[in-house]
Amino acid sequence: MIKIVKAVKTLKNNTIFLFETQNINFDKTILITAVFHGEEPQGEYIVNEYLKLDLNGIKNKLLFVPCLNPDGKARGQRQNANGIDLNRNFPTKNWCISNRHEYFGGIAPASEIETRFMIEILENYKIDAALSIHAPFKVVNYDGPAEQLAEKISQLTGYPVKGDIGYPTPGSFGNYIGVERNIPIITLELPEDESNEELWLVNRSVLDYLAYEY
Numbered sequence: 001m002i003k004i005v006k007a008v009k010t011l012k013n014n015t016i017f018l019f020e021t022q023n024i025n026f027d028k029t030i031l032i033t034a035v036f037h038g039e040e041p042q043g044e045y046i047v048n049e050y051l052k053l054d055l056n057g058i059k060n061k062l063l064f065v066p067c068l069n070p071d072g073k074a075r076g077q078r079q080n081a082n083g084i085d086l087n088r089n090f091p092t093k094n095w096c097i098s099n100r101h102e103y104f105g106g107i108a109p110a111s112e113i114e115t116r117f118m119i120e121i122l123e124n125y126k127i128d129a130a131l132s133i134h135a136p137f138k139v140v141n142y143d144g145p146a147e148q149l150a151e152k153i154s155q156l157t158g159y160p161v162k163g164d165i166g167y168p169t170p171g172s173f174g175n176y177i178g179v180e181r182n183i184p185i186i187t188l189e190l191p192e193d194e195s196n197e198e199l200w201l202v203n204r205s206v207l208d209y210l211a212y213e214y
């Protein structure tokens with residue numbers, strides 16, 4: 001029912017995987033990504049739990065990237081092995097070179113293997129909506145035409161909706177696909193003070209909604 005359809009090696013010889021549900025008749029195609037930032041591993045736990053389920057009868061096709069930044073995760077750091085914040089490395093119109101700090105977006109847009117992995121997915125599939133799982137702010141942030149979806153996810157999780165995170169994010173995935181491609185994208189910020197098991201209990205409903213109802 002679910003297959004690995006893409007696997008790419010990172011600089012530190014870890015592997016990024018793309019899983020795809022194999023349902024032939026489906027309505028929308030939804031991309032779910034976790035661990036853009038290596039020190040936010042909670043989303044991978046939730047995705048991996050979801051991948052264990054019997055997803056027969058789902059309405060939509062689901063694509064999962066359980067861990068986009070395995071090199072950063074191995075080091076417990078936000079950035080990838082090159083010290084680059086992947087959520088600032090997308091080739092958006094407002095991309096610009098920044099100082100070398102923790103949000104450093106690289107010396108060129110799409111310079112990183114991990115960023116190109118995501119761009120290729122967008123080139124190979126017609127994505128109708130995306131969910132990107134982060135931590136630790138406990139909010140449902142959105143870009144593009146995703147306000148209604150954000151309200152629904154807020155109802156399911158109890159996390160408040162926040163349309164604007166409060167600071168500019170040039171080169172972010174939300175900018176790239178939400179603002180510039182008009183694809184609804186939710187950046188789900190999990191709370192930091194809950195265990196993986198507690199987060200799974202709450203957030204499974206979000207994935208179920210995207211699989212069976214959206």
Ligand SMILES: [Zn+2]
Nearest residue numbers: 037040134135
């Ligand atoms: Zn993050």
